[in-house]
Amino acid sequence: MPRARKNIQSLERGFLILELLSMSESPLSLQTISNAIQLNKTTVHGLLATLHSLGYVSKHNHSYSLGFRCYELSKPIEQKNEAIRQHFVPLLKKMAQVTNNTAYLAVQSGAKEYLYIDAIEQDNPLTIRSPRGKREGLTTSAIGKVFLSFDDELRRTLRLENQISPTLETELNQVVLSGYALDLEEAEPNLNCLAIPLYLDGKVVAVAGVSGAASELTVTRLKHFANIFLKF
Structure with a gap:
């Protein structure tokens, strides 16, 4: 083994x-x-x-x-993330408008985390405030599930570290088939999330997601929104 x-x-x-x-x-x-x-x-x-x-x-x-060498190293990454953000911001705005909840844009950050690089907020008292600049674990959210589902090497690495349970493995396979991932109060109580992969040149380069109160973003509504977003 x-x-x-x-x-x-x-x-x-x-x-x-x-x-x-x-x-x-x-x-x-x-x-x-x-x-x-x-x-x-x-x-x-x-x-x-x-x-x-x-x-x-x-x-x-x-x-x-x-030291300044760190800033020199970060410039190409910042430029790449900005290009991704500019490309997908129209989609992000549509997702926020359709759901009346905060929409996020995230990129992978290492083998265990992802980084929020943009967020579009709506004037909804039940929505979640922008987490821009925050990092989250790959195995604890809908966004993380999408990154894991469409990256075989990443999934293999975490599997070897016993980070992927049989239940999560089954869910990741389902994400590949459906094209989207759900987080039903897994990361936080009373919070439901939906995430979809974003492609450039045939590769997943980022993930877009929306989240909101579980009472408002029910499973039925999330699946309805997923079908809409996948057609954008």
Whole structure:
């Protein structure tokens, strides 16, 4: 039986530091970083020194922040996401108008998460506010189910890590057949969601979704909306 791949620990720790620095509005001390990622100061200092020498971390006296190399790396990704957003924003607006609920646009972010890159809100007191810029797990929502359903390699990876239950596996197969995924109060109580894959050049590049109160977006209504959206 194939084994799950193991991450390279030092690389994983380096990115953990970068993610921590990206969430801070001001430079962080060695002690603060060490405490936050639960590693000893000697190990953290070595990782910071390497990242600093490569330009991914800037040093300010005894504190650290992201280096400009990080911004250079992010530009192509930002441009790609903006191109995707511009291409699908008309569809997103239609989905929000038809359902009178918030419509989302998400792209995959690694092997375990996706990232919301846009959202269109409606003036509905029962709708969910925009999660733009937020990350979610692939196995906990309708949007995540779509990414998993149409990416065999991704599904295989999570299967090896025992992240996909038999029930979820069956559901993912159904998503492939129907072309859409539902989340019926799985991610959050009283919240139902619908998601569909978005294609460019024959490949799924993003996922669009709508969510709202379970009392308003019932299963019957979600399936009705799915049939409409798949024809757009």
